Amino acid sequence: MVVVFLMAASAVASAKAATPPPAQTSARKVIEAQLQSPPRQGDRPSLNPDEADAIYKRYIASIGQRPDRAPDSKTGGAP
Incomplete structure (x- = not known):
């Protein structure tokens, strides 16, 4: 009985772990x-020519x- 309770508790604990939102890049x-x-x-x-020029300059x-x-x-920061 205790084993079943422990298995159920671990399943609930792992289900609560939410994935972090994607980085705002x-x-x-x-x-x-x-x-x-x-x-x-x-x-x-x-x-339009202004948009094309801006894209070209950023690309270069x-x-x-x-x-x-x-x-x-895993670490919470950039390597």
């Missing part, structure tokens, strides 16, 4: 902003840089 913020923005209109949706500036790492779930 800049990529996640960009995706969420894109999902909230209205869809582009027209036959061929394309970037990012070459050779390492992306930010999300915190490690």
Whole structure:
């Protein structure tokens, strides 16, 4: 009887452990902003010159840089 009680208690304890929410990274913020923005209109949706220039500059500036790492779930921080 005690064994059954211990098994049930361990199952309840492990079920209560919630997974942590995903890290709030800049990529996640960009995706969420894109999902909230209205869809582009027209036959061929394309970037305006200012948007294309901004993307090009960010791309060129990012070459050779390492992306930010999300915190490690085991240690709680980046390595």
